[in-house]
Amino acid sequence: MAIIRRSFTWFTVVALTGVGLFACTADEATSTAPVITEPTGTPGYNALWLPPVLSGTTFNLTLAKSTKQYRTGAATNTYGYNGSSFWGPTLIMNKGDSVTLNVTNTLTDQTTTHWHGFHIAPEMDGGPHQVVAPGATWSPTFRVRNNAATYWYHPHLHEKTYEQLTMGAGGLIIIRDPAEAALALPRSYGVDDIPLVFSSRRFLSSNQFAKDIKVTTYGDYMLTNGTEKAMVTMPKQVVRLRLLNAEIERGLNIGLSDNRPFSVITNDGGLLDAPVVVTRVVMMPGERVEILVDLSKDAVGASLDLMAYNAGQSFGFPGQEGNPVQPDGTAGRINSSLLNNTDFPMLRMAVGAATASAITSVPSTLVANRYWTTADVTNSRTVTITGGQPGSGFSFDGKSFSHTLINHTIKLNAVEKWTVVNNNVFGHAIHLHDVQFKIISRSNGPVAPYESGWKDTFYLPLGTTAVVLAKFEDFTTTANAYMFHCHFSNHEDEGMMGQFTVVP
Numbered sequence: 001m002a003i004i005r006r007s008f009t010w011f012t013v014v015a016l017t018g019v020g021l022f023a024c025t026a027d028e029a030t031s032t033a034p035v036i037t038e039p040t041g042t043p044g045y046n047a048l049w050l051p052p053v054l055s056g057t058t059f060n061l062t063l064a065k066s067t068k069q070y071r072t073g074a075a076t077n078t079y080g081y082n083g084s085s086f087w088g089p090t091l092i093m094n095k096g097d098s099v100t101l102n103v104t105n106t107l108t109d110q111t112t113t114h115w116h117g118f119h120i121a122p123e124m125d126g127g128p129h130q131v132v133a134p135g136a137t138w139s140p141t142f143r144v145r146n147n148a149a150t151y152w153y154h155p156h157l158h159e160k161t162y163e164q165l166t167m168g169a170g171g172l173i174i175i176r177d178p179a180e181a182a183l184a185l186p187r188s189y190g191v192d193d194i195p196l197v198f199s200s201r202r203f204l205s206s207n208q209f210a211k212d213i214k215v216t217t218y219g220d221y222m223l224t225n226g227t228e229k230a231m232v233t234m235p236k237q238v239v240r241l242r243l244l245n246a247e248i249e250r251g252l253n254i255g256l257s258d259n260r261p262f263s264v265i266t267n268d269g270g271l272l273d274a275p276v277v278v279t280r281v282v283m284m285p286g287e288r289v290e291i292l293v294d295l296s297k298d299a300v301g302a303s304l305d306l307m308a309y310n311a312g313q314s315f316g317f318p319g320q321e322g323n324p325v326q327p328d329g330t331a332g333r334i335n336s337s338l339l340n341n342t343d344f345p346m347l348r349m350a351v352g353a354a355t356a357s358a359i360t361s362v363p364s365t366l367v368a369n370r371y372w373t374t375a376d377v378t379n380s381r382t383v384t385i386t387g388g389q390p391g392s393g394f395s396f397d398g399k400s401f402s403h404t405l406i407n408h409t410i411k412l413n414a415v416e417k418w419t420v421v422n423n424n425v426f427g428h429a430i431h432l433h434d435v436q437f438k439i440i441s442r443s444n445g446p447v448a449p450y451e452s453g454w455k456d457t458f459y460l461p462l463g464t465t466a467v468v469l470a471k472f473e474d475f476t477t478t479a480n481a482y483m484f485h486c487h488f489s490n491h492e493d494e495g496m497m498g499q500f501t502v503v504p
């Protein structure tokens, strides 16, 4: 057990590096120091929790308090949907279906439920405006227009997103469509098609999740589908992993422990034109990729680890912050964690027997996407990241989030070019509601082939600019605007969010 102590020296270091600037407040310096506990459970691994599935066209979700036994002694207080002790069921929807979701909030706090990545009317979006009061049920209904891929739902109440996500509220959504169904891809949920949600937590000595936004942006222990030291057996064939970075702030530089190549087949909003073979994929909070891993040549009983190769990233990569020992010699520190600047396993993958009718090869092509090009652009705008000085949150164009501020007004059917500029103090993950966009350029080099598809969230490293193209179609704004924001939920809650309307 190592007690986190905060010395003035440490605060100075934090302030100088430009990270965790919000920690530099007087009340913070006198608050009770949290304690990091080492895991005391059974040595070895825990079975990966597989979220249950809901399908059809009516989905009932109930958000409730729960508990999960992570440590000996007190259970950890958590939130879950539909009785889960952390996270919630996976919703499986078909493109073209009209669906209704009934979201019941049994918390004593308000919440919202956002359908991340969905192209839907702003009133159905579940952003900060569609508040679900304690005891109330919210019932949005919409047609599923997105391509087959992996999406997710999560709370989005302004200034509560960080806390409610930290407690475990969230869930995956899988959209299926005929183009995806026509491909020879693994799609047996939980067998050769495994959802993997990555989020780390810090445990206080009380066994509770640390959730002081001014202190804890990075967890010390990775929870994969809410499971610490997770292990799953996968069949000896090509398997599909649906990856979601559901961290508060940490980026993940994902690879396999034997460095074998794997194939990225989707981005946030659909299949790529063809699989992209890589040994690493960088994912920021909010981003999803589906990958194919070939286990067909592995021996039954063999194992490998899905890793985050986070050591040695450059400054501005969230989770890079080093300094594993505090100036007073104790481990653990503000805006860093036991996982920061290290390579760490996120899932032990054991190889089991192949299934009947196993997929044994990766398709050479997937779908034919028609992306927007600069020739389609009808309007351009620039968004500049600002703020983040000591005592102030990050912001866009000098403006912190306000419910009554509309930052951008967009004409219906415009194809817009957004140039997002980050000559600021840290990296960010930029997310736009309503649309799936195409990244057409980055100032720091070519757009990686594995992020060349439909995106709703992208990494904007420190000192770089990226240009994305999106078409704003089908929905105009009547009452509530759409959001754009940093998907680090601490940055979002502290004001790094803006609103846009779409008008005829």
Ligand code: C2O
Pocket (backbone or CB within 6 Å): 114, 116, 154, 156, 286, 431, 433, 483, 485, 487
């Ligand atoms: Cu995943 Cu506006 O959020």
Ligand code: CU
Pocket (backbone or CB within 6 Å): 394, 427, 428, 429, 486, 487, 488, 491, 492, 496
């Ligand atoms: Cu940010």
